[in-house]
Amino acid sequence: MEYDLTCESVCKKFGEFTAVDDVSFQIPSGSFFSILGPSGCGKTTLMRMIAGFESTTSGDIKIKGNSVLSLPPNKRNVKMVFQHLALFPMMNVFENIAYGLRCQGVGKEEIKRKVQDVLERVSLPDVGSKEISQLSGGQKQRIAIARCMVLDPDVLLLDEPLGALDLKLRESMKIELKLLQHQFNTTFIYITHDQSEALVMSDNVAVMNQGRFEQIGTPQALYHKPASAFVAGFVGDANRWSGRVVEGADGAVKVQTDGGLSLVGTAAGGSLSGSGTDVEIFVRPEFITVARAKGDAPAQVNGQNHQRGVVDSLLFNGANSRVLVRSTNNQLIEADFLLTGGTDDLKPGDAVDLSWSIERSACFQAARG
Amino acid sequence: MDKDIKRLSLILLMAPFALWILLLIIIPHVGIFLLSLREKISYKEFTYGLGNYIEFLNEPIYWNTLLRTGSMSLLVTILALLIGFPVAYYIAKVARKKSKGALFLLCLLPLWVSELIRTFGWILLLRETGVVSGFLQTIGIIDQPVEFLYNDVTVIMGLVYTVMLFMIVPLVSTLDGMDDAMVEAGYNLGGSGFTVLRRIIIPYAMPGIVAGSIVVFMLAAGSYLTPILLGGKNSSWFTEQIYDQFITRYNWESGAAFGFLLLAFTSIVVWLGLRLTGQSLATTVAKD
Structure with missing residues (x-):
């Protein structure tokens, strides 16, 4: 397998503060890789080291197998789409895209051909003579990508470029970016704090926290098999309880939450250190089934947790609607529920039975301290 | 109501x-x-x-003085730009937030003292019995006192010093508005340091460069004290001509004509400068 970018134990220290701490990863050619993390986690520093704007404290960065640490930024074949795009306002669109080619000393006719070609590929064939200020937000985005792609880079870095766009445009640009990546077949490294951007677009996602990679994996793996409590909490929505192990260490463990819920969960992220261990329990709302309460006690099914409760409120959001259920011991539990608008919809005050599988209740050992 | x-x-x-x-x-x-x-x-x-104007054209010493004033003011403008640009770039982009204000204040400091006092400062330094001459004698580079005053180099140096702030202020304010990412993008796309300066930083700072140059040129061409005091009788500055006509020769008519010619001349130079750089007054001096 060929790797476009390899980072080996990359560290970056600013004085006493460690911004990037021993990060290693490899990105296969032509894939879409995202680095997801909260602000201040070191993802921008990592990207700036790859682009060459920051030096590494230790470790090695290789592009197509060759170390680039000794190369200045303008000699690395890594191009970057900046957070605010950094298009040159004193040049028109054509000049913006031609800038990089001029730096390489490409001939006039060749430049014309290449610029026109890349403008067609981002489906903006007629904007060459426009000024930057005449473009819409989405068009600027595409020109910023075109300006990099015309140079045929080994790796394209994108630093939260969708942050400045409004919601609708952001949604459509997500799909467009993914399509562009397919079309150019170049390795994209996408930095974001927005988990939905990372999940929708990426082949692989690295979740970063406090300078370290918590987990690298496909979006599905991160979502369904998070390796740490941080990943479980950061990627996707979840009911999050802290509690204590009553029985067990591996596989199915009996736990009691601080709020008094007692349930059976699955030990995740390594085995737990036996009963009495502090744990954090994550259950995603879409895995909790809601049914109207029938009879006295909820029907027991093997491999399932059960909880009886009363609908506290409805959180309507189209297909992603939820109900907030108050359990008998006064805990709020979020569960996905399709509200159809018909007469049989749940109403606040209705008694319901909740059930969710033991495998879907991930228990992580709580961080000490 | x-x-x-x-x-x-x-x-x-x-x-x-x-x-x-x-x-x-x-x-x-x-x-x-x-x-x-x-x-x-x-x-x-x-x-x-139009007799006064015709007299100006017929007397080479008059229009020679005007041309000399114009070309030396241009030289002052260029020197102020060459020295001021790196200083402004350092203040706007390199210096940390805290030291920025202090550096700016340092540039402002000379303006707290009147022009007359500042010029006397130069005189104290550069005259035959002055500090520089004395120092050079002490360390043995020269063996007799040397007069550094009353030549063109001194006049230009004194003028550059006087007008420097008016070049730095507009430059700092335009460069301050430049996103650092723009310079980084310039490098990232393969530009060398020189390319980034020529294709990105200078075009971006152009309104500031032109605004500063206009102000500095006008100030230099219209200055009186510095060229007279540092240049002495040899300075042949045009403002001195005007003063002579009004005060010494009591020829107000021709003095007035000279004043108008200076105004017209500097206006034409500024207009030419704006045309050459593709800027307008609205994008430079009157920029909000």
């Missing part, structure tokens, strides 16, 4: 400004212009015509 108050307040606000423009700018200029067209025939007998 409301409308009347608004109108009244507008009139009251504008009144001092209108008075200033009228009394101190328009009336004197009209007066000087009329004066410049007047020719003296004999005592209290005048005729009107």
Whole structure:
């Protein structure tokens, strides 16, 4: 397998503060890789080291197998789409895209051909003579990508470029970016704090926290098999309880939450250190089934947790609607529920039975301290 | 009622400004212009015509002085730009937030002292018995006192020093507005340091460069004290000519004509500069 970018134990220290701490990863050619993390986690520093704007404290960065640490930024074949795009306002669109080619000393006719070609590929064939200020937000985005792609880079870095766009445009640009990546077949490294951007677009996602990679994996793996409590909490929505192990260490463990819920969960992220261990329990709302309460006690099914409760409120959001259920011991539990608008919809005050599988209740050992 | 108050307040606000423009700018200029067209025939007998202007053209020493003033002011402008640009870039982009204010204050400091005192400072340093001459004698580079005053180099140096701040301020304010990412993008896309400077930083700073250059050129061409005191009799600065006509020779008519010629000349140079750089007054000096 060929790797476009390899980072080996990359560290970056600013004085006493460690911004990037021993990060290693490899990105296969032509894939879409995202680095997801909260602000201040070191993802921008990592990207700036790859682009060459920051030096590494230790470790090695290789592009197509060759170390680039000794190369200045303008000699690395890594191009970057900046957070605010950094298009040159004193040049028109054509000049913006031609800038990089001029730096390489490409001939006039060749430049014309290449610029026109890349403008067609981002489906903006007629904007060459426009000024930057005449473009819409989405068009600027595409020109910023075109300006990099015309140079045929080994790796394209994108630093939260969708942050400045409004919601609708952001949604459509997500799909467009993914399509562009397919079309150019170049390795994209996408930095974001927005988990939905990372999940929708990426082949692989690295979740970063406090300078370290918590987990690298496909979006599905991160979502369904998070390796740490941080990943479980950061990627996707979840009911999050802290509690204590009553029985067990591996596989199915009996736990009691601080709020008094007692349930059976699955030990995740390594085995737990036996009963009495502090744990954090994550259950995603879409895995909790809601049914109207029938009879006295909820029907027991093997491999399932059960909880009886009363609908506290409805959180309507189209297909992603939820109900907030108050359990008998006064805990709020979020569960996905399709509200159809018909007469049989749940109403606040209705008694319901909740059930969710033991495998879907991930228990992580709580961080000490 | 409301409308009347608004109108009244507008009139009251504008009144001092209108008075200033009228009394101190328009009336004197009209007066000087009329004066410049007047020719003296004999005592209290005048005729009107372009005689004063024709006299200027017929006397090479006059228009030579004007051209010399213009070209030396241009040189001052260029030097101020060459020295001021790196300083402004350092203040706007390299210096940390805290030291920025202090550096700016350092540039401002010379303006707290009157121009006369500052020029005397130069005189103390550069005269035959001055500090520089004395120091060079002490360390043995020269064996007798040397006069550093009264030559063109000293005049230009003194002028550059006087006008430097007016170059730095507009440059800092334009460079301050430049996103660092733009420079980084310039490098990232393969540009060398020189390319980034020529294709990105300078074009971006162009409004500031032109604004600073206009102000500096006008100040240098119109300055009086510095060229007279540092250049002495050899300075041949055009403002000195005007002063001579008015005060020494008591020839107000020709002095007025010279004043108008200086105004026209500097205006033409500024206009040419704007045309050459593709800027306009609205994008440079009057930039908000």
